[in-house]
Amino acid sequence: MRAPPAPPRLPSLAIEGRTDRFAVRRILCIGRNYAAHAREMGSDGREPPFHFGKSPDALLPADGPVVLPYPPLTQDLHHEIELVVALGAGGTNVSAEHALELVYGYAAGLDMTRRDVQDAAKKAGRPWTSSKDFDASAVVGPLRDAAVMGHPTSGSITLDVDGTPRQKGDLDEMIWSVAEIVMHLSRWGALRPGDLIFTGTPAGVGAVVPGQTLVGRVLDLQPLVVTIGG
Secondary structure (H helix, E strand, O other): OOOOOOOOOOOEEEEOOOOOEEEOOEEEEEEOOEHHHHHHOOOOOOOOOEEEEEOHHHEEEOOOOEEEOOOOOOOOEEOOEEEEEEEOOOEOOOOHHHHHHHEEEEEEEEEOEEHHHHHHHHHHOOOOHHHHOOOOOEEEOOEEEHHHHOOOOOOEEEEEEOOEEEEEEEHHHEOOOHHHHHHHHHHHOOEOOOEEEEOOOOOOOOEEOOOOEEEEEEOOOOOEEEEEOO
16 A cells, blocks of 8 residues: 655745744735725725635745746736735634734735636636635745834835836725734634735736736835746
8 A cells, every 4th residue: 555645844934034934824815905906806995804715835935036937827917915914823713902912923925816717707606716826826025023023004015017116005005904804814713823814905906927027015024026937
């Protein structure tokens, strides 16, 4: 009888100022958390937050410049720059007052989306997991410890494509704060150390093509420099 395959190593992220890495358990993403982006996606108002997931295998750590392969089965790959929250502790039914106690640190992230696949799934009333969860669709830079930087509530979040600004916003434009997001997710199920949370993107999402270079910045965290491959 054949032996089963060995368990794979957990994907991980670099941590600023440390040689050890942050093991990633799963990836949770909050949708439409900036009012202007919600409007450009056909929604409005302060809806209750909703979330979707990406598998850990979707993670592309960006310790420096990286190449993101253009995914198959799409003609419309979109960028979404986001603040990423990394949890160092877990819990269920966590209050907003105590939610930030679960946060280990923060990083810049890109939620890449097969927009044409997503639009087709929405029209058909089908799940749109395949539009969000694919190889290298979750690009994340090195983490900065919250004990060093605190818990940001405002600050610049931008993305340029080949030097041209595409997305520009401020973290204070988030409809739901980091604490409220953590509280909400903890009601759906147990949060655990190693969970990553993408907190939503400002307006200005758009398509990219092979050969273009994206530079995403969140606060003064290490920028993301991503070239779209063929």
